[in-house]
Amino acid sequence: KPVVAIVGRPNVGKSTLFNRIVGNRISIVEDEPSITRDRLYGEGEWLDNHFLVVDTGGLDLDSEAELKDEVRQQAELAIEEAEVVLFVVDGRTGIKPMDREVANLLRRSNKPIILTVNKVDSKELEEKVKYDFYELGLGEPVAISAKHALNTGDLLDEVISHFSTEETGEYDEDTIRISVIGRPNVGKSSLVNSILGKERVIVNDVPGTTRDAIDTYFEVGDNQFVIIDTAGMRKRSKVEAGIEKYSVIRSLKAVDRSDVALMVLDATQGITQQDKKIAGYAHDQGKAMVIAVNKWDLIKKETNIDQRYADEIRYEASFINYAPITFVSALTGQRVLEILDIVEYAAEQYSRRIKTNVLNNVIKEAISKHQPPSQKGRRLKVYYATQPRVKPPLIILFVNDPTLLRQSYKRYLKNSIRKSFGFDGTPLKIIARNRK
């Protein structure tokens, strides 16, 4: 999916615009509203065009950085990696010095930049700002009010007009596409190099793709894998390592193109807030996930140490409780190849389809053990279930009234399904529909 980045100084209304575009759209797997995480990106849709929207303003991944620096750096990353950049300015305050700075940067890029003047809620102001902001040299401004949804449709028309239509089916169905995600310095590059350096791993160029410059295709036995966007990960020198600024957009795009996200954690640091945010991308996009706790060589071995680590991860990030956890060392090569077995397993579960009669037996049994909830004298009735979709598996329950399916009961059914079928490594989505 194309990425649309929203940049601009604080208080111009970036997050209001973000919310306007993303709306209340529930992402692919997030059917549990209990999950609260910062929403910095979401899926937008306009006239059948699907895209990812990133609010760069909220990305204070490097919170010590000076604000000015931060705004500039995020603008730079946005130019590099987004398909379309929405540069948001405030129509009420007029042009501020920081606006000029960002505009200078954006003008030099050859990405489509849409100068978006926000907080314009009257015709007079609209005329005025169009004239005033023209001088930023970014073409005709689009005047909107994100808060009152004025002209936002025109804005989206313009956004999608910049999308190109190519890019489909770049790898063969059987190739497992892996994105490697995690904070800087957790050892992503080291791990990738360690995997690719193993004797059994045959690294090949994929003929006929334009992606081979950034993706790495390889085979192990009969299995084919591709690590998405390894640019900057392979053959990195000690000096280079760790100086690169973490790019959210880049990770998002890699996750979007993958089947399985390999989430790398640093064993010496445990799971951090930022790790959870990053894991959230893959979860929200409905991707399979495997967690590799790296630098395991640095951990003093005590009884049950791995169990305690796993427990902490489960406790801290319960929304990804389906992801298998493995403990590895890129440095010594310990269990590095096993990651691929686990990834393969997760990918299999991700595209697994359960036969309707088998699925219905499991659901029937779960219901007989634990009565469905009722509300105002009406009890939920589940007539039957189907699994119309994979990647990730989606289960639809046909019921008498979908509003009667409460979260807790949904969770119970989900657990029952997992108990019977596993689905390890993949998110699982359940929705209820009225029986037709």
Ligand code: GDP
């Ligand atoms: P990236 O930013 O996530 O790609 O991380 P790098 O692969 O550049 O690694 C960051 C630092 O951690 C480097 O100094 C590596 O040598 C070190 N490192 C990576 N993996 C391991 C490991 O398994 N054990 C130890 N002890 N150090 C590691």
